[in-house]
Amino acid sequence: MSPRSHSHPPSPATPPAEAADSALHARERLSQWISEKGLKATRQRDVIVDTFFESPGHLSVDELLEAVLRRDPHIGAATVYRTMKILTECGLASARHFDDGQTRYEPALDRAHHDHLICTSCHAIVEFENERIEELQDVVARQHGFTVTRHKLELYGLCKTCQAKPAR
Amino acid sequence: MSPRSHSHPPSPATPPAEAADSALHARERLSQWISEKGLKATRQRDVIVDTFFESPGHLSVDELLEAVLRRDPHIGAATVYRTMKILTECGLASARHFDDGQTRYEPALDRAHHDHLICTSCHAIVEFENERIEELQDVVARQHGFTVTRHKLELYGLCKTCQAKPAR
DNA sequence: CTGATAACGAGAGTGAGAATCAATTTCATT
DNA sequence: AATGAAATTGATTCTCACTCTCGTTATCAG
Numbered sequence: 477m478s479p480r481s482h483s484h485p486p487s488p489a490t491p492p493a494e495a496a497d498s499a500l501h502a503r504e505r506l507s508q509w510i511s512e513k514g515l516k517a518t519r520q521r522d523v524i525v526d527t528f529f530e531s532p533g534h535l536s537v538d539e540l541l542e543a544v545l546r547r548d549p550h551i552g553a554a555t556v557y558r559t560m561k562i563l564t565e566c567g568l569a570s571a572r573h574f575d576d577g578q579t580r581y582e583p584a585l586d587r588a589h590h591d592h593l594i595c596t597s598c599h600a601i602v603e604f605e606n607e608r609i610e611e612l613q614d615v616v617a618r619q620h621g622f623t624v625t626r627h628k629l630e631l632y633g634l635c636k637t638c639q640a641k642p643a644r
Numbered sequence: 645m646s647p648r649s650h651s652h653p654p655s656p657a658t659p660p661a662e663a664a665d666s667a668l669h670a671r672e673r674l675s676q677w678i679s680e681k682g683l684k685a686t687r688q689r690d691v692i693v694d695t696f697f698e699s700p701g702h703l704s705v706d707e708l709l710e711a712v713l714r715r716d717p718h719i720g721a722a723t724v725y726r727t728m729k730i731l732t733e734c735g736l737a738s739a740r741h742f743d744d745g746q747t748r749y750e751p752a753l754d755r756a757h758h759d760h761l762i763c764t765s766c767h768a769i770v771e772f773e774n775e776r777i778e779e780l781q782d783v784v785a786r787q788h789g790f791t792v793t794r795h796k797l798e799l800y801g802l803c804k805t806c807q808a809k810p811a812r
Numbered sequence: 813c814t815g816a817t818a819a820c821g822a823g824a825g826t827g828a829g830a831a832t833c834a835a836t837t838t839c840a841t842t
Numbered sequence: 843a844a845t846g847a848a849a850t851t852g853a854t855t856c857t858c859a860c861t862c863t864c865g866t867t868a869t870c871a872g
Contacts, residue, residue, distance in 0.1 A: 514817095514818085515818070515819085516817085516818050516819065516868080516869050516870075517869075517870095518818090518819060518820080518868075518869075519868090520819080520820070520821095521819090536859095537859080537860085538859090550820095550821080551820090551821085552820070552821040552822070553821090553822095553860090554820080554821065554822085554823095554860090554861080554862090555819080555820065555821075557859095557860065557861075558819085558820095558861095573741075573743060575741060575796075577858080577859075578858095578859070579859080579860085593784070593785060593788055593790050593792075595790070596793065602788050602790070604784050604787075604788065606780060606784055608780055609777055609780050609781070609784075612774060612776055612777050612780070613777070613797075613799055616761070616772050616774055616777075616799070617761060617799055617801065619772075620761055620770050620772065620803075620804075621803065621804030621807075622761050622763070622770070622799065622801045622802065622803055622804070623801045623802045623807055624761075624799045624800065624801035625764065625800060625801045625802070626800050626801070627797070627798060627799045627800060628743075628796065628797070628798045628800070629781075629795070629796070629797045629798075630795060630796045630797075631781055631784070631785055631790065631792045631795045632792065632793060632794050632795060632796070633785065633790045633791045633792035633793045633794070634790065634791045634793070635788075635789060635790055636788075636789030636790070639789075639791055682848090682849085683849070683850090684837080684838050684839075684848085684849050684850065685838075685839095686837075686838075686849090686850065686851080687837090688850080688851070688852095689850090705828080705829085706828090718851095718852085719851090719852085720851070720852040720853070721829090721852085722829090722830085722831095722851080722852065722853085722854095723850080723851060723852070725828090725829065725830075726830095726850085726851090745827085745828075746827095746828070747828080747829085813872100814870105814871100814872090815870100815871100815872095816869105816870095816871095817868100817869090817870095818867105818868085818869075818870100819866105819867080819868070819869085820865105820866080820867065820868080821864105821865100821866090821867100822863100822864095822865100823862100823863090823864095824861105824862080824863075824864100825860105825861080825862070825863090826859100826860085826861075826862090827858105827859100827860095827861105828857100828858095828859100829856100829857085829858095830855105830856080830857075830858100831854105831855080831856070831857090832853100832854085832855075832856085833851105833852105833853095833854090833855100834851105834852105834853100835850105835851085835852095836849105836850080836851070836852100837848105837849085837850070837851080838847105838848090838849075838850085839845105839846100839847100839848095839849100840845105840846100840847095841844100841845080841846090841847105842843100842844080842845070842846100
């Protein structure tokens with residue numbers, strides 16, 4: 477079989493202290509959830525969760541897997557899918573479906589609701605909040621007799637940088 | 645008030661005059677586009693386009709195919725995909741990607757922009773427009789240096805009917 | 813330590829949609 | 843009408859994101 481040389485995988489490049497911190501919080505909350513639900517803690521999940529919280533937001537599973545494999549080349553894609561599903565269920569991550577056909581995840585630790593501006597050229601994603609828009613949405617929903625549980629507002633276009641550049 | 649006229653060619657179920665009318669307009673515009681682009685008119689495309697414009701909005705390709713097959717059981721799914729792509733390119737239809745993983749098409753003949761309320765229980769889709777929200781979106785985009793080319797606003801929740809019912 | 817069982821990884825299965833390709837249809841030009 | 847180049851068709855295959863299956867392994871309460 478495989479030699480379990482499992483020393484703790486040292487982080488290749490020191491991540492920002494902030495990110496590492498949020499990864500810590502997340503691991504606490506996750507272990508809580510795990511014991512509540514009768515799940516089991518595994519090395520793979522730790523690696524995936526750490527990687528996720530130490531990476532910039534809006535990762536696709538592919539991108540996350542790539543980063544995970546740099547730390548542990550033996551983790552399977554299915555495990556990343558499964559882990560992100562768990563993170564979503566316990567409220568630590570939220571899934572976003574933009575128009576590129578992939579599910580993207582962003583950390584959801586104590587984050588307020590927000591929407592997105594998406595550059596169709598460089599694929600940059602900028603978050604924003606606008607209380608007025610939210611209010612108006614509620615008004616519209618009420619006018620139509622709807623009780624809204626969630627919403628999605630995405631603005632697609634060119635970011636400042638990509639407007640300046642000619643055609644890419 | 646719906647006019648009950650018998651002036652239409654015999655079709656399996658007489659569609660609303662309004663819909664048949666828009667199907668007519670659409671066919672004109674399509675044939676224009678077809679000759680412009682050096683494409684060719686075909687019986688299959690006519691059937692698909694007619695069916696599309698005589699059906700209620702927000703059809704998935706599956707649903708459309710089903711309706712098409714009732715008129716001509718020999719039309720292939722690939723042709724429906726291809727035809728809807730053409731309709732989208734020439735501005736007669738617009739594609740929508742809601743959270744159910746299928747592309748849905750709605751007629752776009754001289755229609756103004758609008759957004760959607762979607763019932764997560766009965767899957768009803770209600771359209772709405774709100775000029776104030778649009779304006780605020782522009783403001784937000786400007787603040788972030790974006791030039792927005794299109795946007796997507798979807799409100800998910802329960803419609804009036806489904807709120808009344810217990811659980812479905 | 814041990815046994816029940818959750819979790820793993822590899823790979824097969826799915827479903828929407830795009831691509832391929834031989835056979836057919838369209839249509840401008842004879 | 844007949845021709846033939848080019849577009850179109852439908853069956854099938856492929857791709858891509860994701861889920862499921864299954865034999866094996868790891869976790870953890872007792």
